[in-house]
Amino acid sequence: MIHPNSTYKRIWDLFVFICITYFAIEVPLRLVFHQKLTSGVNAWERFIQIIFGIDLILNFFTAIIRERLLIQNRKIVAKSYLKTWFLIDFLSAFPFDLFGGFFFAYFGVTDSLKILRLLRSVRVFELFKSLRMLALGADSEDRFKLLEVINPMTFRLIFFVYWTTLFAHWVACGWIHLSPEFLTDKDMFTRYIRALYWSVTTLTTIGYGDITPTTNKQTIYTMGVMILGVGIYGYVIGNIATLLSNLDISRVTFQEKLNTINSFIKYKKIPPHLANRIRSYYVNLWENKHGIDESEIWDQLPSGIKIDVSMFLHNHLISVVPFFKHAPEELKREVVLELKPAYYMKGDMIFREGDVPHNMYFLSKGHVEVIKEKTGELLATLNSGSFFGEMSLIDDSLRTATIKAGSYCDVYTLSRDAFQEILRHHPSFDKHIQEIANERKVHQSQSKHPN
Incomplete structure (x- = not known):
């Protein structure tokens, strides 16, 4: 069975959509202007009919999705298709022109039956919906789940513009059909443009009155178009207002x-x-x-996804810290999960020299200044991707410098309490951290009492 959300099926649906649009535009024009098909156009239309026939067959072998469940049972798929789109697809694909003599003898019509191809236009909505969706996890168990790749309001607007344009075209063709005498002294293109102009002004309820009905049929037709135009106008205003209010x-x-x-x-x-x-x-x-609000989104994610996203976003931040470089992957995953977002404005003091340390900081965006509090000397400037305050995780010493935000800073913090809890789960790494702390204490002692 063909998966309905596979890439090839999407491409095929797009091609079928283009073919349907072609017929929806070309067939009414040919009928109202009584044009004969050239050999090239006839071959092209025969090709499209074959495409419709193939699509009809493929629908019997394409799985369907019901309530997020992928159904691949052929009997269920065939039964569902026969109850829904089969008749429309069959009538639009059937080559009535090859049986012209039969239909003329029994029904008195031949070429006019091609108008039945327009029935397939109602499937455009289904194809539109298919093309605006994206399959999630094509190789996973959840491959039948879908994600909207076009905002619903944007989709409604695109779909509405498409159908309104197509409907205006049909109304224009209907006007020409009811008015054989309409601009007979003009060429076909001019007649169509003027008829389309009448269609648009009538549907939009403007109606300048420069083109008016003269027969009963035209009058009745115009009244029907006006009634539809009022509905379309109200729908347009309502949707545009909603779209603008939800634009951002x-x-x-x-x-x-x-x-x-x-x-x-x-x-x-x-x-x-x-x-x-x-x-x-x-x-x-x-x-x-x-x-x-990053925290709000974070809290709503399930733990499995949260860990993977955290590793993707923050692994490069913690990997630059010397004592994290050789840490086990499991410990890194626990560390990134404990990172908390924080934001500082330019001029904010992140911490001051002599403060009791509680957190380590990872600088994701912006830059900070390392300042000697007593002298005001600028010791260094740390940019995005840097870290500071790491020794607060492994010893009890007070802050040795002041850190000031030099711009808007987007940072992540790791608390000492959270880190100590993680070390309890990784005793071997805890031993490694203790060795680093002891080496630092020895180094500080030697610097105070040089030989």
Whole structure:
């Protein structure tokens, strides 16, 4: 059985969609202008009919998805197809022109039966839905699960524009069919453009009145188009309004949060310099993270995915720390899971010289300045990918320098308590850390009492 979400099936569906669109545009034009097919066009249409026939057969051998379950039973698949799309696909693929004499003798029609190919246009919605979805995990047990690759509102707008354009084309062809005398002195292209102009102005309820019905059939047809136009116009306005309001939900949410912060600042009568720092923090948070609350997303992820994502995002950060370079992979996975995000504005003191240490820091974005508190001397500047405060994990010494944010900084912290808990699970690495701590103490003792 063919998997419905395989790459080849997606490509095939796209090709079938193009063929359906071609017929939906070409067949009405040929019928209203009574054009004869050239040998080249006839061969092309015969090829498309063969494509439709192959697609009809493939549908009997394509698995279906029901309630997130992949059904590959051929009897169930065939029964489902026969109840749904089979008749439409059959009528659109059947070569009526090859049996013209039979249909003319019994029904009095031949070429007009090609209009039945337009029935296949109703399948465009299903193909649209298929093309906007992406299969997840093609080689896993969850390969039948789908992910929307186009925002639902965007999809609705694209689909609506497609169908509205196609419908306006059909209405224009209908006007030409009901008005054989319409601009008979003009060429075919001009007649079609003017008819399409009438179709658009009528469907959009503008109706300039420069093209008006003169017969009862035209009048009834125009009234029907007007009624449909009112519905389409209302649908367009409603969808565009919804689309614009949801165009950037994260920005709207951020603005609401900023309004709440401004109310808080006003209510608490916070001084201007502090208020500006608060606003600056949230603006930088928006510019760097688009207002995403990383902790909230993190808490909702299952542990298995959380560990893998953590390793992908943070493994390069911890691997540059000397005593983590040769750490077991299991310990690294536990460490990255304990990393907590933190943000600092330019000028913020991350910690001061002489502070009691509690965390180690990994600098993901921005740069920090290492300063000697007493003299104000700039000892070093650390950039993205650097780390600092690592000795807080292995000894009790106080901070030996002040770390100041030189720009907006996106950092991750590892607490000493969390690290000590991890070491309990890895006694051999705990021994290695103790050796490093002892060597550091010896080195400090020698530096104080040189030989």
